[in-house]
Amino acid sequence: MEFKKIHLYGSDIEDYEVLSSLIQDAAIPTSEMKFDKVEKQFFLVCSRFSWESRLQNKGNKRIVSGICFDNVIEVKKKNFPSFNSENILNFLTLKKVTGFIELIFSNNILIKLVGNNISFRIDDLNKEWPTIFSPNHKN
Incomplete structure (x- = not known):
């Protein structure tokens, strides 16, 4: 089966x-996050678990993806670790509320993107690769 990269707006x-x-x-290294105040953009590069591969019975895979949020005027952080290229955050979910987007990570870490009409683009940057590690969600 042919691999198809995701490109969404x-x-x-x-x-x-x-x-x-x-x-x-x-998995998102803190060193792979950047806020460009002049361009009003917040960027991040992550190693995402390919849920779509699992749904297609292709096994556990990961892929590097880039995400750009546009129209961001301010970035607020809560419980954010000190900048260190070895710090890797585990993304849980996000909330879209009028005037901001909240990115929620494990260990009660939050990033709040403030702005009006914040949009995003996500692009897979390479091919997926197999992994033996699979997310495990306990209820």
């Missing part, structure tokens, strides 16, 4: 729900 609440499901359990 979104701005409404349903789009953000799709984004959240795509990057659930993504």
Whole structure:
């Protein structure tokens, strides 16, 4: 089966729900996050778990994806670790509220993107690769 990279743009609440499901359990190094105040963009690069591969019975896979949030005027952080290239955050979910997007990570870490009409683009940057590690969600 041919590998198809994801390239999506979104701005409404349903789009953000799709984004959240795509990057659930993504590993994001703190060194791979950047806020460009002049361009009003927040970027991150993550190693996301390929839920779509699992649904297609292709096994556990990961893929590197880049995400750009546009129209961001401020970034607020809560419980964010000190900058260190070895710090890797585990993405859990996000919330879209009028005026901001909240990215929620394990260990009660939050990143709040403040702005009006924040939109996003997500692009897979390479081919997926197999992994023996699979997210495990205990209820």
